[in-house]
Amino acid sequence: MNFWDLLILDPMINILLGIYSVIGNFGIAIILFTLLIRAITYPLTRSQIKGTTAMQDMQKSPEFQKLQKKYKDDKQKLQQAQMELYKEKGINPLGSCLPTLIQFPIIIGLYQAVIRALAVTPTQMIELNSHAYPFINISKLVMINNQFLWMDLSQPERLSIFGIDLFGIGGIPVLAIIVVITTFLQSRLMTPPSQPGEQGAQMTQAMNLYMPLLMGYLAFSFAAGLAVYFVTSNLATIGSYAMMGRLNWDNLIPKRKEKA
Amino acid sequence: MKKTRLIILFGLLTLGLLISACAGGRTQTTSWPGLTVDPDGEVGYVASGTQVYAVNLVNGTEKWRFPAESDNNITFYAPPALTDDGQLIVGGYNSLLYSLNPENGQQNWVWDGADPSQRYVAGPLADSDQIYAPSSDKNLYSFDMNGSLLWTYTTEDALWGTPTKDGEVVFLPGMDHSVYALNAQTGRLIWKTDPLGGSVAANPTLNPDGQLYVGTFNNELLSLNSENGQINWRMPAANWVWSGPTQDGGTLYVGDLEGNFYSVDAETGTIVWKIQPDPDNESAIVEKPLVLGDTVYFTSENGSLYAVDAANGNPLWSKEVGGKLYAGPQAGAETILVAPLNADELLVAFDPNGVQKWVFIPAE
Numbered sequence: 001m002n003f004w005d006l007l008i009l010d011p012m013i014n015i016l017l018g019i020y021s022v023i024g025n026f027g028i029a030i031i032l033f034t035l036l037i038r039a040i041t042y043p044l045t046r047s048q049i050k051g052t053t054a055m056q057d058m059q060k061s062p063e064f065q066k067l068q069k070k071y072k073d074d075k076q077k078l079q080q081a082q083m084e085l086y087k088e089k090g091i092n093p094l095g096s097c098l099p100t101l102i103q104f105p106i107i108i109g110l111y112q113a114v115i116r117a118l119a120v121t122p123t124q125m126i127e128l129n130s131h132a133y134p135f136i137n138i139s140k141l142v143m144i145n146n147q148f149l150w151m152d153l154s155q156p157e158r159l160s161i162f163g164i165d166l167f168g169i170g171g172i173p174v175l176a177i178i179v180v181i182t183t184f185l186q187s188r189l190m191t192p193p194s195q196p197g198e199q200g201a202q203m204t205q206a207m208n209l210y211m212p213l214l215m216g217y218l219a220f221s222f223a224a225g226l227a228v229y230f231v232t233s234n235l236a237t238i239g240s241y242a243m244m245g246r247l248n249w250d251n252l253i254p255k256r257k258e259k260a
Numbered sequence: 261m262k263k264t265r266l267i268i269l270f271g272l273l274t275l276g277l278l279i280s281a282c283a284g285g286r287t288q289t290t291s292w293p294g295l296t297v298d299p300d301g302e303v304g305y306v307a308s309g310t311q312v313y314a315v316n317l318v319n320g321t322e323k324w325r326f327p328a329e330s331d332n333n334i335t336f337y338a339p340p341a342l343t344d345d346g347q348l349i350v351g352g353y354n355s356l357l358y359s360l361n362p363e364n365g366q367q368n369w370v371w372d373g374a375d376p377s378q379r380y381v382a383g384p385l386a387d388s389d390q391i392y393a394p395s396s397d398k399n400l401y402s403f404d405m406n407g408s409l410l411w412t413y414t415t416e417d418a419l420w421g422t423p424t425k426d427g428e429v430v431f432l433p434g435m436d437h438s439v440y441a442l443n444a445q446t447g448r449l450i451w452k453t454d455p456l457g458g459s460v461a462a463n464p465t466l467n468p469d470g471q472l473y474v475g476t477f478n479n480e481l482l483s484l485n486s487e488n489g490q491i492n493w494r495m496p497a498a499n500w501v502w503s504g505p506t507q508d509g510g511t512l513y514v515g516d517l518e519g520n521f522y523s524v525d526a527e528t529g530t531i532v533w534k535i536q537p538d539p540d541n542e543s544a545i546v547e548k549p550l551v552l553g554d555t556v557y558f559t560s561e562n563g564s565l566y567a568v569d570a571a572n573g574n575p576l577w578s579k580e581v582g583g584k585l586y587a588g589p590q591a592g593a594e595t596i597l598v599a600p601l602n603a604d605e606l607l608v609a610f611d612p613n614g615v616q617k618w619v620f621i622p623a624e
Contacts, residue, residue, distance in 0.1 A: 122381060130544075139457060
């Protein structure tokens, strides 16, 4: 038993199985599990928003502008001075990255948990037996029903309409498309307004373009259970930002931005 | 601007690769090798990964492989079945059922009627005039010897166990927690057990006196009345009993996934003796043991082959083969054969005293 299994994988598998044992639908179990993860990581999300706001305010402050002017020809010194200013004001410039970074072990763990819990092959079934906690009545639960709406949660999702397969990929990857759209929406709506030409803004623009494609690729290639997690997670993130009044609609509707 | 974008693109691609690698990808091994020995004990047929191999059991050399060139889209793990009229039937994880010539591996026919998103986990059952192929798509398919579909019986969940046949009745184990008795000619249901508390993943053992023995994921070995499916007795185990037992006279031998190995009175279900050869690791004992004379041979997940005294379970010898040994031992050409998973060797042969005779490692 390694630390990954002990701390990440086994709890995830057993929480999923626990929810499934009550609900009886693995797709809904993934959705509820995702919301649970979002609730657990909510303090991080909140601190990310606070951190981003503080950073924005700081970047607009006269002190910051002054530093930029003072060290405009010496980038290294500028960075040093900015870091000192962040430190002085108690802002951690990397703090806003943490909730994003924490997503990746969750994605990997969740994917492994979904595949192991669904256990569609003998070796996966034996592994599931060894990962299940004693209080989960795994004998009664297997085999887990892997059907959710039109999807087989253990397989990459494709929707076949009248057997038509236009691109030779087995059908329309509806969920992957939804993942691209919701990731794009999430990125755009959460991005704070920035000055054109800023290096940070350039990076954000690039992230907004590539991140949805990466997530879409993962949703296209891996089991549909992972894509259900992506969509739920994206919608939950947008929802939590909306509740805090932090959605930046101007990024989505350029005309409104011009008016503003 | 361009440089920043390239850095981010590179970073995200690396991240994508990392997630793909950590998530396990889609090409991981999904089952263990399926081994079948011909009735003369001279040739072994091993379904493992992308190919099915025919191995000369006298010297461990390869006779042929199918397909000749491996294709990553086609994998085989279900034990092949030999028919009385000289065909080798093997189901693939690509959901195709193949009939091969056991002499040279040439394809006779292929059947593609099962759900293409599913697979053949269980080996087929074949006799002189019919073939029965259980699929993960919940169906048992029956064919004539030319591969023409005769009937289909649909259960409520995947089928992972080879059926057992007794004259006109086929006994079918189901992952839906039930065992079915079907008319072999028509596929009509004769009886179905009430839910047994857990999946039944491997083929039942039929006693000539009419008792049908099945292991279940409900930590039990059960004896069923083959006439009506009623439970005669239940033997509690410490963990899942994956396979049916091997019967030798009035005694049954079976293992569980916690590494316990049991000798059980076939009439009453009373445990005669019980051992746990690897208590520290509780290595799973998955498939049926082999009984030869006074010795019982069984394999364990820890990669060891064990030989114990059938009378009392006293250890005689054990050999560490390597990899994981989920597939049960089989006899052929006066040797004990084991097919490890995740090892270079595909097949290893021991004499009855545990002396290694040969290993078969497929040439690249």
